Amino acid sequence: MAAPRFFVELDLAPALAGQTIVLPTAAAHHATRVLRLAVGDARTLFTGRGGEYAATLAHVDKRGASVRLDGFDAAEREAPLAVTLVQGIAAADAMDYAVRKAVELGVAALQPVTTARSVPLPAGERGERRAAHWQQVAIAACEQCGRNRVPPVHKPLPLRDWLAARDRAAAAVLLSPAATATLATLPPPQAALDLVVGPEGGLAPDEVAAAERAGVVAVRFGPRVLRTETAGVAALAAVQALWGDLR
Numbered sequence: 001m002a003a004p005r006f007f008v009e010l011d012l013a014p015a016l017a018g019q020t021i022v023l024p025t026a027a028a029h030h031a032t033r034v035l036r037l038a039v040g041d042a043r044t045l046f047t048g049r050g051g052e053y054a055a056t057l058a059h060v061d062k063r064g065a066s067v068r069l070d071g072f073d074a075a076e077r078e079a080p081l082a083v084t085l086v087q088g089i090a091a092a093d094a095m096d097y098a099v100r101k102a103v104e105l106g107v108a109a110l111q112p113v114t115t116a117r118s119v120p121l122p123a124g125e126r127g128e129r130r131a132a133h134w135q136q137v138a139i140a141a142c143e144q145c146g147r148n149r150v151p152p153v154h155k156p157l158p159l160r161d162w163l164a165a166r167d168r169a170a171a172a173v174l175l176s177p178a179a180t181a182t183l184a185t186l187p188p189p190q191a192a193l194d195l196v197v198g199p200e201g202g203l204a205p206d207e208v209a210a211a212e213r214a215g216v217v218a219v220r221f222g223p224r225v226l227r228t229e230t231a232g233v234a235a236l237a238a239v240q241a242l243w244g245d246l247r
Helices: 025-034 092-104 124-145 159-165 205-213 228-243
Strands: 005-007 020-022 042-046 052-061 064-073 082-088 109-114 171-175 192-197 217-219
Touching (some): 025 052, 082 092, 082 159, 109 124
Parallel strands (some): 082 192, 171 192, 171 217
Antiparallel strands (some): 042 052
C-alpha cells in the first residue's frame, strides 16, 4: 500500500534528507487523528513545487507531530499539454466535483468564470472563501492522485473579462451542442489549450458568439447533453487521449 501523501506549505529541500521537521498543524492532525498513523509509519510529503519527500513519522504528542525526511524523489506526473479548464461556476457539489476530477486528469490550471446562467458567486469575503475552498479541493486531489505540482485555481472572472485577457497563443475550444466541429477534427494544440465549459444551462448564445469572435472554437462533444461537471471531465479525458498522456 502506498504511503499517505500530504501537501505541506514548508520550505523543504533535498539537502534536508535525514533531518526531522515539525509538521504544520493541519497535516499533523490529519495524519494522527484522522488516518491514525503511528510513530514509524511511512508517509510522503510534497510542497506543490515539484518532487516529493519520503518521510517517517518520528514523534507524536498532544501538541503536534514531527517527521524524519528520508529522501527526495524528483518524480513529475504533469501532462505534456497544459490545459486550463475555464469552468462556468456551478452549484457547490458540482463545482467541487469538476475541480477534483480535472486535477486528477492533469489540468494545468482552473479558471472559474461567471456567465449569464452560472450560479451567483457571493460578493466580498464569502466569495473569496468559495475560491479558497476550490483551491483546497485541488490540493486534496493532488494528494490523492500523486501530482506534485498543485494547479492554481485562479480568481473568478466574468467570462467577457477572461475572453478579453486570455493568451491568444493558446488554442481554445468551448463545448457547444450546436457546433459542427469536433475535437478529433482540430489540429493538435502546440503547447497549451483553454477548454471552456458552460454552467448548468450552458452558455447563452451571445456568450458563444463572443467567444468565437475571441478566437475560441466551438466543438460538439457527442450526441448527448452532459451535465456541466461531467462535460469538463469527459472533454479533458478526450483531450488527454488525443494529445496528452492518456494515449
